[in-house]
Amino acid sequence: MKDRVRALDSRLLGVILALMALGTLTLYSAGRNTPQATIWLKQTVWNLMGLALMLLLANTNPRRVLRYSFPAYLLGLAALVAVLVVGKKIGGATRWFVVAGQTFQPSELMKWVTLLYVSQRLGSRPADSIGRLELLGAVGLVAFPMLLVQRQPDLGMALSFLPILLIIPLMKGLRMRWVVALILLVSLGGFGAWKFALKPYQKQRVMIFLDPSSDLQGKGYQVNQSRIAIGAGGLIGKGFTSGSQTQLNFLPVKTTDFAFSVWAEERGFLGVLLALGLFGLLLSRILDAAKAAHTTAEAYFCAGASGIFALHLLVNVGMVAGALPNKGMVLPFFSAGGSSTLSFFLALGLIMGILYRSKVK
Amino acid sequence: MDPRQRPLLHRRLGVFKGLAWSLVALLVLIYAWLQIVRHGEFKQLAMQQAVKIRPIAAPRGLVLDRNGYRLVDNRRALHLVIQREDLPTRPEVVQSLAQALELDPAGLARKIQSYRLAGKGRPLVLKENLDDAGIAQAERVRARFPFLSVDVAPRRVYLGDELAGHVLGYVGEVDEPMMKANPDVFRLGETIGKEGFEASGNDKLKGVDGQRRILVDQLGTEVAHFGQTDAVAGRSLYLTLDAGLQKVMQDAYGEEAGAAVVLDLRDGGILAMYSSPSYDPNLFLNRLSQEMVDRYLNNPTRPMINRAIQGIYAPGSTFKLLVALAGLEKGVITPQTVIYCAGKKNFYGRDFRCDKPTGHGGLNLVQAIAQSCDVYFYEVASRLDVDDIYATAEKYGLTERTGIDLPREKRTRIPSRAWKRKAVPKDPKWYAGETISVGIGQGAVGVTPIGLARFYATLATRGKVLTPHLFYGFRSDQSNTLEPASVAPFKDTPLDLRNWAVLDEGLYEVVQSGTAAANPFIREIAREAPFVGKTGTAQVATFVDKSHYARQAKHLKDHALFAGYAPHDKPQIAFAVVVENAGFGSTAAAPIAAKLVKYWFVDRMKTPIPPPRGRMVDPFAPPAEAAE
Numbered sequence: 011m012k013d014r015v016r017a018l019d020s021r022l023l024g025v026i027l028a029l030m031a032l033g034t035l036t037l038y039s040a041g042r043n044t045p046q047a048t049i050w051l052k053q054t055v056w057n058l059m060g061l062a063l064m065l066l067l068a069n070t071n072p073r074r075v076l077r078y079s080f081p082a083y084l085l086g087l088a089a090l091v092a093v094l095v096v097g098k099k100i101g102g103a104t105r106w107f108v109v110a111g112q113t114f115q116p117s118e119l120m121k122w123v124t125l126l127y128v129s130q131r132l133g134s135r136p137a138d139s140i141g142r143l144e145l146l147g148a149v150g151l152v153a154f155p156m157l158l159v160q161r162q163p164d165l166g167m168a169l170s171f172l173p174i175l176l177i178i179p180l181m182k183g184l185r186m187r188w189v190v191a192l193i194l195l196v197s198l199g200g201f202g203a204w205k206f207a208l209k210p211y212q213k214q215r216v217m218i219f220l221d222p223s224s225d226l227q228g229k230g231y232q233v234n235q236s237r238i239a240i241g242a243g244g245l246i247g248k249g250f251t252s253g254s255q256t257q258l259n260f261l262p263v264k265t266t267d268f269a270f271s272v273w274a275e276e277r278g279f280l281g282v283l284l285a286l287g288l289f290g291l292l293l294s295r296i297l298d299a300a301k302a303a304h305t306t307a308e309a310y311f312c313a314g315a316s317g318i319f320a321l322h323l324l325v326n327v328g329m330v331a332g333a334l335p336n337k338g339m340v341l342p343f344f345s346a347g348g349s350s351t352l353s354f355f356l357a358l359g360l361i362m363g364i365l366y367r368s369k370v371k
Numbered sequence: 372m373d374p375r376q377r378p379l380l381h382r383r384l385g386v387f388k389g390l391a392w393s394l395v396a397l398l399v400l401i402y403a404w405l406q407i408v409r410h411g412e413f414k415q416l417a418m419q420q421a422v423k424i425r426p427i428a429a430p431r432g433l434v435l436d437r438n439g440y441r442l443v444d445n446r447r448a449l450h451l452v453i454q455r456e457d458l459p460t461r462p463e464v465v466q467s468l469a470q471a472l473e474l475d476p477a478g479l480a481r482k483i484q485s486y487r488l489a490g491k492g493r494p495l496v497l498k499e500n501l502d503d504a505g506i507a508q509a510e511r512v513r514a515r516f517p518f519l520s521v522d523v524a525p526r527r528v529y530l531g532d533e534l535a536g537h538v539l540g541y542v543g544e545v546d547e548p549m550m551k552a553n554p555d556v557f558r559l560g561e562t563i564g565k566e567g568f569e570a571s572g573n574d575k576l577k578g579v580d581g582q583r584r585i586l587v588d589q590l591g592t593e594v595a596h597f598g599q600t601d602a603v604a605g606r607s608l609y610l611t612l613d614a615g616l617q618k619v620m621q622d623a624y625g626e627e628a629g630a631a632v633v634l635d636l637r638d639g640g641i642l643a644m645y646s647s648p649s650y651d652p653n654l655f656l657n658r659l660s661q662e663m664v665d666r667y668l669n670n671p672t673r674p675m676i677n678r679a680i681q682g683i684y685a686p687g688s689t690f691k692l693l694v695a696l697a698g699l700e701k702g703v704i705t706p707q708t709v710i711y712c713a714g715k716k717n718f719y720g721r722d723f724r725c726d727k728p729t730g731h732g733g734l735n736l737v738q739a740i741a742q743s744c745d746v747y748f749y750e751v752a753s754r755l756d757v758d759d760i761y762a763t764a765e766k767y768g769l770t771e772r773t774g775i776d777l778p779r780e781k782r783t784r785i786p787s788r789a790w791k792r793k794a795v796p797k798d799p800k801w802y803a804g805e806t807i808s809v810g811i812g813q814g815a816v817g818v819t820p821i822g823l824a825r826f827y828a829t830l831a832t833r834g835k836v837l838t839p840h841l842f843y844g845f846r847s848d849q850s851n852t853l854e855p856a857s858v859a860p861f862k863d864t865p866l867d868l869r870n871w872a873v874l875d876e877g878l879y880e881v882v883q884s885g886t887a888a889a890n891p892f893i894r895e896i897a898r899e900a901p902f903v904g905k906t907g908t909a910q911v912a913t914f915v916d917k918s919h920y921a922r923q924a925k926h927l928k929d930h931a932l933f934a935g936y937a938p939h940d941k942p943q944i945a946f947a948v949v950v951e952n953a954g955f956g957s958t959a960a961a962p963i964a965a966k967l968v969k970y971w972f973v974d975r976m977k978t979p980i981p982p983p984r985g986r987m988v989d990p991f992a993p994p995a996e997a998a999e
Contacts, residue, residue, distance in 0.1 A: 181383050238420075241405045241413025254421045259589040279406040286395050286402075293391035301384050309380060313387060324394055331401050 017068040019365045022295045026064075026358060029288050029343035030057050032273065032281075037346055039251045040264040040272045049265050053346045060355030067359025068366055072308050075360060076130045083127040083151075089116040090158040097162075102211075105162045115349035117159045117167045122357050124155050125174045125314045132178055133307025140182040149175060165212050166325070166339040173317030178310045215336050232262040236330045239268075239275040247278030269344040271330045285344075289323050299361045302368035312364060315357050423456055423587050426493050429578030430525035432605035434539060434568065436614040437640070437843055439853075440982030441530055443539055443569075448526035449501040451509040452494035457518035457591060458487050464516070471512045472497055485547070486559060493560030493580070496544065499657055500526055517590050527569075527656060531983035533649040535617055537677035538610075538641075538777070538841065540567020541652035565655070567677070568610065568841055570778045575842070578605035609843035609853050611640030615980035619970040620645040623963040629930075629950040630678035632824040632839070633967055636942055638858040639828070639837030641775070643967065644821075646678040680773075680780040683817035684949050687907030687956065688743045688886075689934045690812025692830060692874055694751055695736060697763035699870040703754035706873040709733050712746035719804045723749050726908075740877025741885030743906060745811050752810025757801055760809060761787035766864055767829050768836035773821050774859075775839045784817040791815075813910060820947045823934050827904070828945035829864075830878070831936035833871050836862040878903035879939055887933070887961045896965040900972035904935020904946075904964060906956030928952040931959035937968045944971060 034057070037050040067075070089107075093116050097104040106113040128151050132144060152175045160168040180189070204213065239255035242248065253275035255261045264272050274282050293316050300312035319342060326341035328334035340347060342354045405413065434443035451472075459465055465483060469476035474497065486495045497519070501509055506521070513519045527542050543565040545557040557563060563577070564570035581602035586595040620631055624647040633642040650667055659668075667674050676682065698704040714730035715722050725731065725745040731738075739747035752760070764770050764785040772780045784790075786809060792799040794815075808814035818826075821839055828837050838859035845854050881887050882897045886906045896902070909930040931953040936945040946964055953959030970980075 177387070181380060183379055237405060238413050238416045240402065241409050242417035243406055244410040244414065245407060254417055254586075258421050258587070258594060260417075260420060274402065274406065279402060282402045282406065283399060286398055290392055290395035293395075294388055297384050297388045297391065300387075301381060306380075309384075313384065316387065316391065320391055320394055324398070327398050328401065331398075331405055333401050 014065060014069050017366045018065065018362055019295070019299075022292070022299075022358070022362060022365065025288050025291045025295060026343075029285070029292065032285055032288070033057075033269070033343040035250065036269050036273045036276075036344055037265055039253070039276055040256060040261075040269060042251055042257065044259070046265055049346050053351070056346075056348045056351040057355075060351050063352060064355045064359035064362060067356065068362035070359075070363055072311075072360060072363045072367060073305070075363070076126065076307055076311075079123065079127040079130045082123045086116065086120040086123040087155060087158070090120060090155055093117075094158070094161055103162050103164060105164055105167075112348060115347075117155075117162070117164060118347075118349040118353040119356070120155050120159070121167070121171055121174075121318065122315075122353055124152055124171060125318065125357075126311060126360075128152060128174055128178055129307045129310035129314060132182055133305060133310045140179050140184050140188075144182075145179055145184070145188070148179060160207075163209055163212070164338075165208075169325075170318060170321055170339060173321050174314050177314050177317040181310055181313050232268065233329070233332045233336055235260045235262060236268050236271040237332045239271045240331055243275040243278045243281075245279045247274075247276050247281055250276055252276060266340060266345045266347060267326070267336075267338055268330050269346070270327055270341050273344065274330075286327070289319075293320055293323075296361055299365045299368070303364050304367055308364045308367075312361055315361060318357075319354075419456070421586055421588075423454065423585055423591075424491060425454065425583045425585060426491075427581035427583060427599070427602040428493065428524040428562070429580045429602035430604045431527065431542070431562070431578060432576040433607035433846075434572075434576070435607060435609045435846065436612045436617075436982070437609055437642075438613065438982075439609065439846075439851075440614050442535060442610065442612070442614065442983065444528045444530055445525040446528050447523055448499070449506060449509075450494075450496050450522045450524055451498040451501060451505070451512070452496050452520055452522040453483075453486075453518060454494045454520060454591070455486060455489075455491055457520075458483050458495065459516075459518060468512075468516055468519075471515065489559040492558045493562075494520070494522055495560060496522075520591055527652075529652040531614070531617070532651045532653065534614070534621055534983055535612065535645070536567075536650040536652050537646045537679065538567055538612065538644050539652055540569040540778075541565055541655040542569050543655065567652075567777060569652075571776045572608070572842060575608055575845070576605045579603040606848075607846040609846060610841045611635060611638075611642060611843045612644070612841065613642050613971075613975075614982050615975060616643040616967065616970055617645065618980045618983070619643075619966055620963070621647075621649070623966045624950075627950050627953055627959070628672055628678075629948070629953070629960075630682055630820045631946065631948040631963060631967070632679050632821050633944050633946045633971070634824050634828045634837065634839055636828055636832055636835075636837070636936070636945055639825075639839045639861060640843060641839050641841050642944060642971070644679045644841075646676070646682070648672055648674040650674045677777065677779075678949070679820045680775060680777055682819060682949065683781055683784060684820070684930055684932065685814075685816055685909035686812040686818045686823060686934075687909035687930070687932055688745075688812060689823060689827075689905045689907035689932050689947075689956075690816055690818075691740060691743070691748045691810075692878070692905060693764055693767070693769065693826065694748050694755075694760060694810050694812075695740065695874060695877075696767075696866075696870065697755055697760045698751040699736075699873075700763060700867070701755060701759050704736065704751055706736055706869060709735050710739070710747045710750045712744050714746075716746045716749055718749060718753055718807050719802075721804060723807055736873050737877045737880055740874070740905065741880035741883075743881075743886045748810040749807045752806050753803075755806065755810075757806045757809060758787050758789075760806070761785050761790075767826060767834075768862060769818070769822060769826050773819075773825050773839050775821055776841050780821070781819055783819055783822040784815060786815040812907065820949050823932070823949075824945055824947035827934045827936055827947060830866075830871070830874060831942035831945045833868070834863060834865040836864060875903065875939075878905055878935055881905055882935075882961075887957045890957060890962065893957075893961055893965050896969045900937060900968050901939040902935055902937030902964070902968040903939050904933050904961065906961055907932030907934070908954070908956045911952065928954050931956040933957075933960035933964045935964060938972065944968075 034050050037053050041047045041049040094104055098106045098108045105115050128148050152171050156168045156171045239261050255275050256264055256272045261268055261271055296312055296316040300309045303309035303312055322339055322342055325334055325339040329336055340350050430445045436442055465480050466476050469479045509521055529539055542562050545561045545563045550557050564573040581600045583599040584597050585593045588594050620643045628647050630646040632644045635642050654663055711733045712725055712731035714728045715724045731742055731744045734744050734747055769783055770785050772782050788801045791801050805814055809816055838861055840859045842856055844856040847854050882903055887893050911927055911929055931950040933956050934947040936942040948960040948963045950959040
């Protein structure tokens with residue numbers, strides 16, 4: 011066991027444990043005096059399971075994992091199709107499998123599986139420049155699960171696949187003109203999506219983003235309350251379990267999407283600084299792993315992972331502050347949830363494994 | 372790894388690391404903006420929605436009769452309300468709320484808007500005085516609209532129901548015209564007296580609202596409370612009314628329309644005042660139903676009018692006392708003047724008939740009053756100018772409002788040359804023939820029952836022009852007893868004793884041997900409690916053939932009047948009774964007066980009528996079994 015623990019990178023582990031501690035405190039405070047009073051305990055169980063999973067993967071050779079990426083990708087696609095057929099519908103979206111009373115969201119895991127497979131494919135080809143076919147292939151590989159996720163519908167989750175498409179080709183030497191072309195494509199696609207594909211509630215979210223005060227009692231209400239919570243926190247915060255916005259339930263969905271607002275209200279700007287600093291260290295250490303990686307595929311995976319973590323950070327922390335649209339993207343270590351927690355730890359485990367291999371050889 | 376890839380990869384990873392820290396820096400800036408720069412603003416907002424100030428409605432004072440019996444009580448009631456801070460903004464929310472509560476959406480939106488602009492104060496009441504079904508509905512609706520709340524506030528209960536509807540009036544929410552007219556006096560949502568004494572005595576009865584500072588959660592549920600200012604209840608007060616006498620008066624009217632007033636000759640206090648048909652003020656505490664609009668507002672008998680102070684009636688023969696007084700004081704007749712009645716008399720080329728077609732023969736003033744001879748008073752009037760009659764009326768206060776402490780009293784109409792110029796600009800000239808009609812209280816003469824009662828009180832007191840009033844005094848908070856208010860001022864214009872004696876004797880003879888004496892019931896009561904008075908029968912329409920009288924439509928029948936005082940030797944009360952479309956004063960109005968006198972001087976001492984109990988349903992009581 012001691013040997014196995016030695017496989018964990020101490021700097022990354024330290025950041026993870028610190029963020030876990032902040033997240034657990036936040037959930038304890040958010041769940042107080044609500045039906046979800048024990049949610050911090052439940053999340054701790056998920057976290058412990060995640061740590062175990064991380065430990066296991068850290069001691070596994072990344073190459074062996076990458077070897078299974080193609081069958082895993084196919085399995086993931088099958089799961090995404092299956093969830094549309096037999097999944098449980100909650101709040102107008104079919105995103106969850108229900109197994110033994112626990113809900114499981116396959117798209118959380120699929121994000122990482124897709125990253126893994128794309129890394130493996132593009133990383134296995136030599137060359138410091140990316141071919142058109144390769145790029146198109148990568149686009150196809152990511153777009154397919156993205157569209158299935160969007161069918162559920164789950165725009166936030168679908169968007170969280172995007173870093174894979176952006177970061178890996180850039181790593182492989184994608185020229186800026188391609189990036190410009192991609193951005194054009196995305197804007198065009200965005201326009202098309204607005205016109206034809208977006209559901210009314212999704213359009214509404216964008217509209218509310220553009221003018222939050224237009225809809226104080228509706229969707230914008232959530233963000234408005236969150237901004238009040240954050241702003242009222244001030245420099246040092248209202249104190250643990252003493253935020254009025256949190257404790258009097260003005261803050262909506264405070265154990266998942268808006269968990270960070272709880273932290274911001276009760277711990278203030280200093281607490282925010284601490285949390286964001288830890289996230290910065292997390293991203294930084296993951297990018298270190300990319301640098302140290304033995305193979306290109308492993309480097310791609312780490313870089314892509316940092317992109318996904320960064321996107322979650324940006325969208326969630328930005329959203330609760332009202333700086334970005336209300337997308338419903340979770341914040342790692344803060345938002346409660348089994349599927350996302352296990353998926354994040356799975357990725358972190360792989361990264362730990364990659365870091366460990368780079369050290370031992 | 373392909374060594375050729377390393378430099379590119381490292382370069383790009385370096386850029387990514389920079390981007391990652393830039394992202395963190397960006398987020399830090401956003402949070403610094405919200406948490407440090409705009410902290411004050413958001414702190415304020417967080418306070419505003421968690422800390423609420425809830426007004427505590429002050430109960431109004433109770434209203435007691437002169438003996439301390441409750442006429443108006445308070446009970447706890449539940450209202451469905453929106454607190455000021457919780458008023459919804461979105462039109463579609465207002466729309467669906469109006470739908471759920473079956474309210475007019477446009478009206479609700481307007482109300483919400485005006486409440487929002489008005490700031491702090493009483494909550495907006497959507498449904499008042501909830502009963503069991505109402506509470507159930509309120510809870511259902513509240514599940515959909517969490518900003519609604521159920522407020523406990525005192526409500527008024529009028530124990531006598533219709534007993535003294537016009538006198539007491541009722542309360543309601545202050546309306547916009549009223550607010551606009553008195554912007555510094557009334558606050559939006561405030562409960563104020565709308566009618567009757569509730570309105571005129573509003574300042575005496577209202578208390579001072581208190582407030583509670585509470586902490587609420589997102590659903591508006593109170594979580595904690597820090598400090599409150601207690602409401603100060605309004606002071607309870609006594610009216611001069613006697614509930615028993617009032618009940619006798621109400622019962623005496625039955626289905627008949629009209630009004631009666633009994634005055635206390637000591638101070639002008641109103642012992643009883645009833646206007647028939649009456650209304651039940653309890654019904655006006657809730658929003659008016661269509662049934663009530665039909666029953667009260669669209670009713671041709673106009674129950675909402677307080678006939679005692681707003682009904683203008685031709686006084687008929689009851690006016691003859693004023694004409695006699697004018698004649699005596701002007702010197703055109705003396706107490707001994709005898710005038711011959713032949714059943715009719717010609718003035719200015721027109722025949723004026725007497726009530727008795729065969730004529731009364733020669734009469735002195737006492738006999739003329741007792742027999743109510745029209746020709747005698749035609750003759751007196753013909754010797755006077757109309758302005759002489761007006762001057763006498765003015766001298767004894769009949770041309771002015773009595774100044775009773777009730778809202779919207781009408782003024783008595785005593786014609787004069789000046790009056791006609793103003794009132795009939797097309798034919799401003801006063802004709803001498805018109806004075807003849809005024810001599811018997813017809814033509815343009817119109818008096819309110821309260822005005823008539825006060826004039827007879829003036830006769831009874833030999834010249835005191837009293838100010839009728841209902842306010843008797845506050846109830847002492849310590850001893851629960853009356854603290855009498857200072858007596859309303861009165862004007863003293865002493866009558867010449869000789870003149871007064873003949874009028875008094877005339878009134879005495881009316882009951883003993885004159886027009887009212889034919890009724891055995893009246894004679895019997897006059898023996899027990901000697902009362903005096905004058906009958907009056909005011910024409911509503913002129914009939915050619917009186918034999919058809921009984922067959923005439925009810926609404927064309929004459930109004931019956933009786934006004935007088937009692938007891939004869941040492942008067943204590945004065946009264947006026949008007950019964951609409953009831954025929955003769957002697958048969959329709961005098962018996963009511965007799966009943967009042969009998970209760971006041973005889974029955975009250977032996978078997979007083981118990982105080983009113985009310986049949987109001989307590990909104991907190993379990994639903995009553997269907998009676999009947």
